[in-house]
Amino acid sequence: MDIDVALVRRLVDQQFPQWRTLPIRPIEPGGWDNRSFRLGTELTVRLPSHAAYAAQVMKEQRWLPELAGRLPVAIPTPVAEGRPSDGYPWAWSVYRWIDGETAHVARIRDRQAFAAEVAYFLIALQKADAVGGPVPGPHNFYRGGHIRVYDQETRQAVRELDGRIDAEAATAVWEAACDGDWGASPVWVHGDMHPSNLLVRDGRLSAVIDFGCLGVGDPACDVAIAWTFFSAASREEFRRCLAADEGTWARARGWALWKALITMADPDTDAPKRTEAWHLFDEVMNEFKHR
Numbered sequence: 183m184d185i186d187v188a189l190v191r192r193l194v195d196q197q198f199p200q201w202r203t204l205p206i207r208p209i210e211p212g213g214w215d216n217r218s219f220r221l222g223t224e225l226t227v228r229l230p231s232h233a234a235y236a237a238q239v240m241k242e243q244r245w246l247p248e249l250a251g252r253l254p255v256a257i258p259t260p261v262a263e264g265r266p267s268d269g270y271p272w273a274w275s276v277y278r279w280i281d282g283e284t285a286h287v288a289r290i291r292d293r294q295a296f297a298a299e300v301a302y303f304l305i306a307l308q309k310a311d312a313v314g315g316p317v318p319g320p321h322n323f324y325r326g327g328h329i330r331v332y333d334q335e336t337r338q339a340v341r342e343l344d345g346r347i348d349a350e351a352a353t354a355v356w357e358a359a360c361d362g363d364w365g366a367s368p369v370w371v372h373g374d375m376h377p378s379n380l381l382v383r384d385g386r387l388s389a390v391i392d393f394g395c396l397g398v399g400d401p402a403c404d405v406a407i408a409w410t411f412f413s414a415a416s417r418e419e420f421r422r423c424l425a426a427d428e429g430t431w432a433r434a435r436g437w438a439l440w441k442a443l444i445t446m447a448d449p450d451t452d453a454p455k456r457t458e459a460w461h462l463f464d465e466v467m468n469e470f471k472h473r
Contacts, residue, residue: 359436
């Protein structure tokens with residue numbers, strides 16, 4: 183949906199006149215599931231870009247205040263919930279602005295220390311009371327559910343890439359991921375532990391943002407950051423701190439493989455994302471072969 187400054191200005195002015203004088207400017211990159219805008223210096227406006235993401239607003243409004251006090255770094259703080267209006271059909275949110283830069287190798291002082299910080303964040307998230315939390319489903323694209331939900335899609339991608347990848351080895355990784363289940367009680371999962379959702383200050387993890395895929399279930403989807411961002415020594419440090427068992431590690435590897443394969447197989451993937459996906463695929467396969 184075309185969401186621009188003019189639309190956000192109208193929504194804010196109509197529903198929150200106390201912020202009518204605050205300037206609005208887009209945040210770059212603005213996100214895909216949601217569009218984000220800076221409102222003054224202390225607030226952020228976040229609007230779903232499609233009906234598929236609309237349910238995330240109520241979920242974040244409900245659960246983020248409950249989780250905030252249980253986590254070691256900052257997470258978004260809801261300030262207000264906007265209503266559908268002026269041709270915009272979904273609820274939307276206003277949050278406190280969180281300072282920081284998105285995680286990047288060049289911004290991290292010590293990758294192993296950073297891996298430990300991410301692991302400790304996930305441990306704290308998993309320890310929070312998950313009773314009543316949202317179970318995996320369309321609202322979070324089944325994050326926290328069993329990865330078998332993407333079995334057909336993954337195998338199709340392997341077939342399409344056969345000849346360019348080791349299809350037999352990729353299938354072995356996938357089947358190992360599908361083989362087990364999370365046998366413990368459901369725990370909280372962030373659902374999109376991507377570097378763009380990790381903020382750093384002075385080279386250290388300072389905040390985790392974008393909880394649109396929040397849910398309760400199997401934490402393997404979050405552990406996939408071991409491949410999507412970490413490598414070699416930092417990956418091992420992440421696993422050591424997290425104390426991930428073999429089954430969780432295998433399922434997490436499957437989540438990373440699924441992401442790489444569907445991106446590689448999609449003819450509409452742009453060149454930078456395609457390069458990133460191939461790198462991710464190589465990380466997964468090399469780690470699997472040398473495990």
